[in-house]
């Protein structure tokens with residue numbers, strides 16, 4: 001049941017109970033099969049659990065698409081020091097709204113997943129770093145955690161297995177950069193959420209200086225299903241390199257925006273035309289951002305031939321990211337929207353690195369100038385050069401995220417920039 | 431920009447025809463109910479911060495039930511520093527904003543340098559560094575909402591409250607600010623008022639929402 005709309009093209013693995021308030025309660029969740037995957041995992045060795053996840057080909061849903069089983073296998077295979085699991089529930093990438101739905105409709109799925117992952121990486125404590133703005137979601141999640149503690153699912157003796165695992169909901173305080181894994185760890189330690197330089201990598205020295213794994217909510221939620229049904233079962237969907245299902249957050253100018261869980265590789269145009277009920281007012285498609293605000297914009301032609309998996313989107317010059325599909329129709333003012341995204345990065349830059357701190361605000365200022373009709377053609381070259389210099393020169397990739405939307409929009413919608421610039425010239429001359 | 435994207439549900443996003451849910455069910459209120467101040471397991475100790483309508487800048491910090499919550503928070507982390515954010519959340523819940531005095535008090539409590547606590551507090555946008563109105567209205571104007579007319583919604587709130595962005599209306603009821611993406615992008619425009627999300631908000635809904643707030647507090 002995708003919420004708030006449903007489609008029969010969906011494959012509902014992790015979103016099955018969206019829109020079903022009973023799934024929130026422990027009883028309801030158990031009746032719906034929650035904690036079966038965990039039970040099975042506890043009967044296996046931690047390393048076998050990691051192997052199953054590895055074999056399933058599950059990739060990180062937080063944006064980078066890193067293979068999850070491989071990430072888990074980097075953790076030390078002993079209990080010498082405390083290990084930690086951090087569930088990244090800081091969801092703040094513009095266009096992304098899946099983790100909030102996963103937590104507020106099916107909190108026990110996430111709790112089960114955190115326990116399972118903790119077991120696999122030998123962690124005794126899982127922190128769910130939840131975005132501070134999610135007050136309502138936090139209440140739901142915290143209540144579910146309490147219920148699970150009371151039932152002996154979390155705590156000193158997880159489901160009678162003799163293993164001790166705690167789960168804590170940790171609430172952030174409003175900073176996009178705390179979604180970056182090392183920023184998240186600093187924030188969890190009670191510091192400014194400034195990303196750290198790597199190495200050391202989290203699996204060696206993460207939160208509180210201990211081995212740590214950071215995973216997105218959606219990534220974790222898939223794991224219990226994989227363990228319960230097997231890697232082959234998960235591979236029935238998607239492709240060799242991008243197996244499984246994924247939540248697509250569709251927003252913008254479609255008739256039925258929402259979260260839809262689809263097999264990876266689903267054609268983008270069918271997602272818009274069929275699943276989402278087409279473009280609003282029957283308007284023509286102009287552009288699509290396939291993976292949240294930090295990936296390249298596609299024009300309508302590219303969107304028509306794009307298949308939604310990691311490789312398919314890359315073949316169209318963009319990135320799947322966290323599959324936040326932002327759809328724009330012919331009435332869209334591209335320059336304004338790109339400026340709005342740039343302003344977001346300028347606001348959210350943590351300020352540690354000069355190219356990022358200065359670059360994001362200059363890009364925004366130049367775009368604003370163009371938007372207001374005071375730009376020049378050289379400004380476009382400046383934007384390209386500036387954003388190019390922001391790639392690969394900073395501690396984290398927030399800085400790199402500005403280049404794709406700015407550069408792709410200039411190359412694909414140059415006419416719009418030029419129209420604003422030329423109109424400006426005429427106004428100036430008159 | 432106006433279109434016929436189905437904005438049928440001012441205030442919440444549940445009744446699309448395919449889902450006939452009550453507002454409480456969509457929000458999860460029917461599951462959680464009203465959280466008791468002192469209730470709950472320490473695991474949620476991130477406390478259950480809430481942005482209360484009543485803001486009492488001079489209220490004592492960490493007394494009675496708040497002391498309980500503080501004690502629980504401290505059990506959840508390997509060191510005191512890690513409790514800083516949850517404790518600041520709690521302080522803001524009690525007082526409505528985090529003043530320099532509040533920061534100093536928290537520093538003392540967690541045995542951290544004062545300057546350190548100030549540095550951390552000012553890093554995060556959710557800590558109000560100065561007092562806000564009874565209702566803190568945060569309008570998302572980021573891309574997905576912007577495509578569906580968020581600037582007009584922002585404008586409507588400002589007009590109704592008769593105030594400037596970031597400022598509080600004369601009678602102290604409304605502080606209106608522009609916010610970054612609230613992760614409700616499929617239900618544009620997404621607006622957060624105190625602790626609560628209002629989704630699918632259109633300019634026309636604004637007076638209704640504000641009147642309801644004044645009358646019922648939510």
Ligand SMILES: Cc1cc2nc3c(=O)[nH]c(=O)nc-3n(C[C@H](O)[C@H](O)[C@H](O)COP(=O)(O)O)c2cc1C
Pocket residue numbers: 059060061062063064065066068071088089090091092093176177178179180181182214215216217219220396397398
């Ligand atoms: C600036 C920035 C913001 C990020 N925000 C998030 C986020 O909100 N949620 C998330 O899950 N990952 C986010 N990430 C990705 C994380 O750093 C990390 O890759 C992810 O949590 C790993 O989990 P996964 O392997 O399950 O995808 C962000 C990365 C960057 C650079």
Ligand code: SF4
Pocket residue numbers: 177194195348349350351352353354356357394395396397398399
């Ligand atoms: S790239 Fe930007 S956000 Fe990332 S660490 Fe540097 S300044 Fe901070």
Ligand code: FES
Pocket residue numbers: 094095096570571572573574575576610611612613614615616618620
């Ligand atoms: S863009 Fe408005 S909530 Fe995400």
